[in-house]
Amino acid sequence: MSNANTHSELDLRADGVRITRQRLAILHVLREASDHPRAEDILTRARQQDPSVSQATVYRTLAILEKAGTVQRNEFDGAGARFELADRQHHDHLIDLDTGVVVEFHSPRIEQLQAEIAAELGYDIERHRLELYGRKST
Amino acid sequence: MSNANTHSELDLRADGVRITRQRLAILHVLREASDHPRAEDILTRARQQDPSVSQATVYRTLAILEKAGTVQRNEFDGAGARFELADRQHHDHLIDLDTGVVVEFHSPRIEQLQAEIAAELGYDIERHRLELYGRKST
DNA sequence: CTAGGTGCAAACTCTTTGCAGCTGA
DNA sequence: TCAGCTGCAAAGAGTTTGCACCTAG
Numbered sequence: 234m235s236n237a238n239t240h241s242e243l244d245l246r247a248d249g250v251r252i253t254r255q256r257l258a259i260l261h262v263l264r265e266a267s268d269h270p271r272a273e274d275i276l277t278r279a280r281q282q283d284p285s286v287s288q289a290t291v292y293r294t295l296a297i298l299e300k301a302g303t304v305q306r307n308e309f310d311g312a313g314a315r316f317e318l319a320d321r322q323h324h325d326h327l328i329d330l331d332t333g334v335v336v337e338f339h340s341p342r343i344e345q346l347q348a349e350i351a352a353e354l355g356y357d358i359e360r361h362r363l364e365l366y367g368r369k370s371t
Numbered sequence: 372m373s374n375a376n377t378h379s380e381l382d383l384r385a386d387g388v389r390i391t392r393q394r395l396a397i398l399h400v401l402r403e404a405s406d407h408p409r410a411e412d413i414l415t416r417a418r419q420q421d422p423s424v425s426q427a428t429v430y431r432t433l434a435i436l437e438k439a440g441t442v443q444r445n446e447f448d449g450a451g452a453r454f455e456l457a458d459r460q461h462h463d464h465l466i467d468l469d470t471g472v473v474v475e476f477h478s479p480r481i482e483q484l485q486a487e488i489a490a491e492l493g494y495d496i497e498r499h500r501l502e503l504y505g506r507k508s509t
Numbered sequence: 510c511t512a513g514g515t516g517c518a519a520a521c522t523c524t525t526t527g528c529a530g531c532t533g534a
Numbered sequence: 535t536c537a538g539c540t541g542c543a544a545a546g547a548g549t550t551t552g553c554a555c556c557t558a559g
Contacts, residue, residue, distance in 0.1 A: 251513060251558060272548080287516045292549060294514095308446065310500075313548060327492060336492055343484050347503055350476055351465060356505040359468060362448075363501045365485055367494040389533060389538060410523080425541045430524060432539095451523065
């Protein structure tokens with residue numbers, strides 16, 4: 234990859250990623266989505282723009298975009314990975330146990346504590362996963 | 372379940388969990404393990420004590436023990452859930468990306484920050500998942 | 510033109526389940 | 535005794551892959 238987080242078609246092409254109809258459709262779906270869709274959802278939506286898109290291409294494209302830093306894969310509890318564009322600031326997720334809605338948040342203080350803890354244990358953190366599962370307070 | 376976190380055979384029996392040879396073998400494996408084994412590892416080890424244990428029984432028993440609060444299921448990155456006895460204090464995990472070794476840690480400060488963030492977003496946290504992925508610092 | 514991408518369908522991994530026989534309390 | 539447990543094998547869900555054809559650059 235030429236550099237971290239390539240997001241435009243131009244960046245991707247510079248990374249040797251060929252821009253096909255199918256990939257444009259999938260990128261479009263990801264740009265429009267605000268709900269962390271699953272592979273199956275992405276397939277359904279991409280087919281509205283280009284009915285020829287196949288499941289295999291969705292998975293292959295998501296894998297390529299993930300390597301390129303364009304897409305982030307989330308494996309929340311429950312079946313199936315959920316995807317989002319990685320072009321925003323890093324954030325963690327709060328999952329509503331009643332509705333499945335995903336709320337994004339970011340806490341520099343937690344991140345710093347994580348780094349401190351890892352350092353105490355003799356490690357450098359490469360990435361982390363923080364997910365809160367809860368319900369709306371009454 | 373009669374109460375939270377039942378761990379002895381007696382507690383389990385009080386919860387209506389029948390104590391069979393197979394379940395004893397699986398419990399034994401979990402008690403001896405210090406490495407967060409996968410279902411397949413648990414099967415292999417349990418068979419050393421009781422060769423009749425089947426894969427189906429391992430999965431069914433782990434599900435029962437999880438409901439009883441005896442076992443905690445972890446779904447780290449990479450394929451397959453990894454299990455541990457839930458009889459120790461709550462903790463999070465740091466996974467060594469080079470060796471796969473899992474280091475446990477606990478940070479009351481992070482937990483408190485999580486609760487504060489959730490409260491700001493209008494949520495009560497039911498559970499959370501925090502995993503750090505890193506490498507030994509040089 | 511041709512390296513790389515695609516659809517299709519089969520294969521894979523991990524986990525769950527139907528069923529008929531077995532067993533702990 | 536008999537409700538609950540078990541092994542076996544088949545089924546599921548989600549994801550990956552082999553292959554022959556297609557296409558972006």
